[in-house]
Amino acid sequence: MTASPIPTATRVVCEQLAPTIADLAGNQRLVLETIARDVADGADIVVLPELATSGYVFESAEEARSVALRRDDPFFARVAELLTGTDAVAIFGFCEQSDGDELYNSAAVVTATGVVEVYRKVHLWDRETLVFTPGSAAPPVVDTAHGRVGVMVCYDLEFPEMPRSVALAGADLIAVPTNWPFTDVPAGERAPEVIHAQSSARANGVFIACCDRAGIERGQHWTEGTVIVDQFGWPIDRASGVARATADVFLHLARDKSISPHNDLLADRRPDVYPKGAAR
Secondary structure, three states, rough: OOOOOOOOOOOEEEEEEOOOOOOHHHHOOOOOHHHHHHHHHOOOOEEEOOOOOOOOOOOOOHHHOOOOOOOOOOHHHHHHHHHHOOOOEEEEEEEOOOOOOOOEEEEEEEEEEEEEEEOOOOOOOOHHHHOOOOOOOOOEEEEOOOOOEEOOHHHHHHHHHHHHHHOOOOOOOOEOOOOOOOOOOOOOOOHHHHHHHHHHHHHHHHHEEEOOOOOEOEEEEEEEOOOOOOOOEEEEEOOOOOOEEEEEEEEEHOOOOOEOEEEEEOOOOOOOOOOOOOOO
């Protein structure tokens, strides 16, 4: 009898960078240098912040358009080149120019073969609504060499239907590029966005990697709340300042949804009694 292969750990790295607003060339260099370093250090899945190539606090849609990228931009081929000869996956936010006039707050999933998925943020936060068009497609679940990775952006995670939908679609890990604006919290408490990540992971039995950003942009301070959470909802690693969070995880463990001898997170659901319109 042939023994089953022993699962290997997947190294997930979240890089809490400090992009510069409207500096496309500088931010592209930062993204490329960071991915190259992380892959050289053995990263399997690299997650970078929301709008990593553009910055976040735009003064106008015109400014955003000046640093927007189409999904076939040569920059993505340069990212793919960095991954050549590896099974590594890079996930990062960018300002996307559509084929029309629309701008999207998007996240790209890139492997050595190129762009395999682009997700457009569905739930826009505050002044994002003045710049971007909301996405209209559900978060994707991408099959990778390391497991099934769901992708969403920042505020999306705060809607329970979003992580539940990708869990039902078989995600082992949810990668979440974020820009979390700083907010005061009671003494001893964690940022509310981190609490959302923990509760989403625990409710759905999935790993979650949230990559926040650092620095100050046009007076906006950031939570710097980058966190990698295990499938039970406990933080494995966090970052403060311009730094990385790293975790070696066995993503296949997220496929076991049992939480007691008689309970299963997904099988115990009762959609037959949930209000019409609730998560299916």
